[in-house]
Amino acid sequence: MKRSIASVLRSQSTTLVAIIVVGTVLLGIASSGNFFSPIPFRTFFQFLAVPILIGLAQMITVAVGQLNLAVGAIGGVAAALSAVMMADAGVPVWLGAVVPLVVGTLAGLVNGWLVVLTRINGFIVTLATMTILLGAQYALVSTRTVSAANWAPLADIGKATVFGLPVIFLVSVVVAILVALAFRYTVTGRSLLASGDNPEAARLAGISNDRSVIVAHAASGLLCGVAALVSIASLPGINQSVGGDWLLPSFAAPIIGGVALTGGSVAVLGTVLAATVVRLVDTARAEFQLAPAWVNFVIGAVVLGTVALGRVRQVRQERRLGAERAREASSTAILEKTR
Numbered sequence: 001m002k003r004s005i006a007s008v009l010r011s012q013s014t015t016l017v018a019i020i021v022v023g024t025v026l027l028g029i030a031s032s033g034n035f036f037s038p039i040p041f042r043t044f045f046q047f048l049a050v051p052i053l054i055g056l057a058q059m060i061t062v063a064v065g066q067l068n069l070a071v072g073a074i075g076g077v078a079a080a081l082s083a084v085m086m087a088d089a090g091v092p093v094w095l096g097a098v099v100p101l102v103v104g105t106l107a108g109l110v111n112g113w114l115v116v117l118t119r120i121n122g123f124i125v126t127l128a129t130m131t132i133l134l135g136a137q138y139a140l141v142s143t144r145t146v147s148a149a150n151w152a153p154l155a156d157i158g159k160a161t162v163f164g165l166p167v168i169f170l171v172s173v174v175v176a177i178l179v180a181l182a183f184r185y186t187v188t189g190r191s192l193l194a195s196g197d198n199p200e201a202a203r204l205a206g207i208s209n210d211r212s213v214i215v216a217h218a219a220s221g222l223l224c225g226v227a228a229l230v231s232i233a234s235l236p237g238i239n240q241s242v243g244g245d246w247l248l249p250s251f252a253a254p255i256i257g258g259v260a261l262t263g264g265s266v267a268v269l270g271t272v273l274a275a276t277v278v279r280l281v282d283t284a285r286a287e288f289q290l291a292p293a294w295v296n297f298v299i300g301a302v303v304l305g306t307v308a309l310g311r312v313r314q315v316r317q318e319r320r321l322g323a324e325r326a327r328e329a330s331s332t333a334i335l336e337k338t339r
Contacts, residue, residue: 012267013257013258013267013269013270017273019277020276020277026284027280027283042161046166046168047279048169048275049172049234050172051253052176052253052275053172053175053224053227054071055252055271057220057250058071058251058253060192060220060266061217061220063216063263063266064192064195064212064216064263065199067121067123067126069126071243071247072250073130073131073132073137074103074108074221074228074243075224075243076133076134077134078228079228079229080137080140080146080239080242081099081103082096082097082099082228083096083150084141084146093151100226101222102225103225104226105225108220108221111129112213112218113214115214115217116213122213137240143240146238147236148236148238154233155233158230158233171230173272179223183266188215191207191211192216193266194264195207197264227246228243248303249278252303253275254270255306257271257273257274257275258270259271261307278299281298
């Protein structure tokens, strides 16, 4: 019992909850309680949806030992294409809402397929596709901003609340629950983790590592599409800047949340909590009127510190296991000599 309580207290999620509580209290004090009033409260959660979704999107690729640098570019081009189709081509809003999901999934499939076909690291492949998609996004919207008035029903959903919480935030929570259930209870989810943890062992167990890579990138792209749809619903307009600031938060959420960059693990709750911490940092920046660059500085420093701390813990664990094996070997040798 004591060990279980101690493990909970030492867990990454507990640490993040404590940071969120302290940060929320400090923001409340700094804003003279204004942070807890209805409009700022709703705004905070409204713009928390995208960090959660892109964090989960990155987490899925990291789980199989991959990286997705095209998270923002996929979301940006998906949002831009949907906006242009509804504004310029007169596509019905319901169909326009489906477009980001389809585009995101297809872009993810292409990324996964290219990684498997070329055997080039996903870092390089997604860097290349990111550049291509950014060009496509600019070609779609150029320097203009497509107004949300062209998809008023979606914008209404973006403003809607349930018990004071934005609907789009609740959508991101539902997505997080579905992702957690998929990794815990489905064969596909367990296969992804197996491929990320030990590809050779997964292959010997009959798991297709190529299929895992493609599925992971496709699922990541789908979540980028959901984030694009949320952006369409919540922003006053869509332009070439959408998705441009997604890359760092997409890595920060899973890494700070406790996901190992080497693959084979997920931390859905940790990712959601870490995304909340990132959102708190951004809110604090606005409250204290700091330059936007401070957000990237703080988040980057936290990510670097988290990776370094994780490496230190891993080395200590390896040393501890090595010492235990040495003691067991020594004990076995002594027993054999006494016989």
